[in-house]
Amino acid sequence: MTLRRRLLFAAPLAVVAAGGAGFYAILRRMQAQNYDPHALPSPLIGHKPPAFTLPGLNGGPGFSNTDLIAPPRPMLVNWFASWCIPCAQEAGLLYALAQAGLPIWGIAYEDKPEAISNYLGQYGNPFQRLATDESGLTAINWGVYGVPETYLIDKSGIVRWRWAGAITDDVLQNRLNPLLAQYS
């Protein structure tokens, strides 16, 4: 067999091997919860959040888009629900971030006041301010397509990052922390 023929025979094998290596890399990153192939890029990135005014919990003060115009430092807006399992998974990490001084505002998505109170009592309340979107219509204007979703808003009130799914240690270290450093 000539060298050329050998190379021709090896080419399909090389393609399969490269594909396998690619899939393996994707699976590893999915396992580390650092990558979600279903995650969508948010059209809100580079823009201010859409106009909204949401009530708080049990008649408490909620917040509106005008409260997000110029935060003193970068902040997170976290969409969550008491019925959402990944929300409970990231609750501890959010609480620790809030304790470390990162402002996090929460919006409860399609949830009942009593269930929200129980949830925050069980997992701790990391939120400086809390609003409730019981109808889920504000969520649609934000382009939220599941909970949890977390938005990073910089000091000029512009959305810089959206993470759909639970924030893990890996996501915090490799994605959120560099962005917080960049925009602080």
Next chain:
Amino acid sequence: MKRLLLVLALLPALAYAQIVTRDGVTLTQAQETRAEAIGDQLRCLVCQNESIEGSSAALAHQLRVIIRQQVVQGVSNKDIMAYMVQRYGIFVLLKPPLSPLTWLLYASPFIALALGFGAAWIARFSRPPPPAPLSAAEQERLQKLMNS
């Protein structure tokens, strides 16, 4: 008699103007047909290979309601699509528009075809030349070998 004929002729129009209620919105059959056509072109963001019309996800139901409300309000198809794209990006369109982001997607059949033709071309013209014809002495030897 003429009047009766006129009524009979207009009967099919009634079906078109029939009032239906879908996803809690009341609209005419014509509006419902339009809403379904729009929903068929939109991807459900939760179960990503289903259309908004075909999905049973809660978000898809909410979006179906929004589409029907906008159809009743007389919003154009183009503006309803723009409403969805503004919120969810072009991924929400089951048939995305041609853009720098999607040109590779649309060009891929042509690229594959070109690669195939290229490979066939190379295979056709890089074959080693056939061996030179046998000399008289070699012919004679071949004959002898075949006869022996």
